[in-house]
Amino acid sequence: MIKNVRIEPVLNSRGETTIFAEIITNRGTYSASAPSGKSKGAYEAKAQPFEKIKKLFPAVRKKLVGLDESEFSIIDDTLESIGVDRMGSNLAIALSMAAVRAAGNGEAYAALGGIKSFPYPLGNVVGGGVHGGGLSIQEVLVIPVKAKNVREAIDTNFAIWHAVGNELGAHGITGRNDEGAWVATADEAETLGIVTNAAKKFGAKVGIDVAAGQLYKRGKYYWPSLGRTMSKSEQMDKILDFIKEFRLVYVEDPFTETDWESFAQLMKKTKILVCGDDLFATQPERLDIGVHRKAARAAIIKPDQAGLISKTLRAIHIAKDGGLAHVVSHRSGETCDTFIADLAVATGAPLIKCGISGEERVVKANRLAELWDKVKKPVMTKLRL
Numbered sequence: 001m002i003k004n005v006r007i008e009p010v011l012n013s014r015g016e017t018t019i020f021a022e023i024i025t026n027r028g029t030y031s032a033s034a035p036s037g038k039s040k041g042a043y044e045a046k047a048q049p050f051e052k053i054k055k056l057f058p059a060v061r062k063k064l065v066g067l068d069e070s071e072f073s074i075i076d077d078t079l080e081s082i083g084v085d086r087m088g089s090n091l092a093i094a095l096s097m098a099a100v101r102a103a104g105n106g107e108a109y110a111a112l113g114g115i116k117s118f119p120y121p122l123g124n125v126v127g128g129g130v131h132g133g134g135l136s137i138q139e140v141l142v143i144p145v146k147a148k149n150v151r152e153a154i155d156t157n158f159a160i161w162h163a164v165g166n167e168l169g170a171h172g173i174t175g176r177n178d179e180g181a182w183v184a185t186a187d188e189a190e191t192l193g194i195v196t197n198a199a200k201k202f203g204a205k206v207g208i209d210v211a212a213g214q215l216y217k218r219g220k221y222y223w224p225s226l227g228r229t230m231s232k233s234e235q236m237d238k239i240l241d242f243i244k245e246f247r248l249v250y251v252e253d254p255f256t257e258t259d260w261e262s263f264a265q266l267m268k269k270t271k272i273l274v275c276g277d278d279l280f281a282t283q284p285e286r287l288d289i290g291v292h293r294k295a296a297r298a299a300i301i302k303p304d305q306a307g308l309i310s311k312t313l314r315a316i317h318i319a320k321d322g323g324l325a326h327v328v329s330h331r332s333g334e335t336c337d338t339f340i341a342d343l344a345v346a347t348g349a350p351l352i353k354c355g356i357s358g359e360e361r362v363v364k365a366n367r368l369a370e371l372w373d374k375v376k377k378p379v380m381t382k383l384r385l
């Protein structure tokens with residue numbers, strides 16, 4: 001039984017205030033903290049400022065105390081009845097993740113059905129967009145497709161990150177951005193060339209997150225790195241050029257979140273993993289539309305976009321049923337919470353996007369390795385690329 005619930009304001013990796021929540025039961029104390037995005041989608045659940053949450057929290061606490069913690073969906077239903085947007089997706093997801101841990105007596109994966117298989121880490125090597133950096137696209141990513149286990153996969157991503165850092169040195173590295181990705185003065189094509197070469201040496205493949213919603217204004221895409229505004233069809237051509245020239249296997253949010261049509265058109269023009277992030281915003285009803293319209297082959301799953309783990313699981317279910325690869329993902333503003341590693345292994349996600357460098361990213365990789373050792377015959381999830 002839940003005896004008490006408490007929250008605290010804590011800082012995330014960007015220095016913003018986020019929520020740390022604790023659920024205290026007869027068996028123990030279970031905690032979680034909420035991540036926060038910067039390139040947010042219009043359809044994701046809304047976070048609230050701590051001052052507002054603080055005022056509302058006593059009423060939330062009152063409804064949770066006394067509940068049976070063995071079924072986290074009961075706690076989620078209670079949170080849903082109060083209203084996720086109203087209390088803040090940051091409060092809701094911290095409580096929901098803590099509730100999963102409470103149900104699993106500290107092990108989230110146990111409450112989520114156990115460990116199925118292990119995801120390939122999709123690692124952010126060079127960054128841009130609103131996360132900081134000279135690129136207009138937000139992320140240049142690598143997938144260590146040849147790795148036989150998670151440790152090898154994590155090591156490969158780090159080796160590529162170091163190799164690219166050395167290469168980019170010549171282009172004036174100015175630091176690392178919100179997600180620990182390199183920031184340099186090279187443009188998209190130069191950067192993709194460098195990352196592609198490094199990835200090749202390590203048997204990895206390359207992808208991008210365009211986060212196109214951030215470039216979109218009144219029907220057009222503005223690329224600051226190129227000083228150019230592109231129409232929808234020019235944007236399509238640019239993406240197709242990148243796919244061809246750099247043999248990309250993964251493209252996330254190449255168009256803005258309302259443009260189902262362009263997503264569907266791109267799907268017809270390429271066989272690679274076209275992935276929706278802001279497009280779906282981890283909303284089950286938007287995934288339904290995406291499956292129906294054949295708008296993507298992959299879907300980003302960010303628990304805080306949904307606001308509740310039960311809703312996140314519904315979104316994953318629809319994605320899987322519709323033949324989409326689900327990509328469990330961190331946010332750019334992270335804490336050292338490792339919940340997404342458990343979610344990825346329990347749902348058999350083929351990919352996990354959790355960054356490469358930075359303590360708040362590394363802890364997720366370490367959790368994957370820790371979980372790998374818990375299983376007798378662990379396997380990587382099948383990844384069709």
Ligand code: 2PG
Nearest residue numbers: 037038039040330331332
């Ligand atoms: C994304 C995410 C994580 P943010 O767009 O995929 O990389 O960024 O958390 O800022 O939305």
Ligand code: MG
Nearest residue numbers: 209211252277
């Ligand atoms: Mg994204």
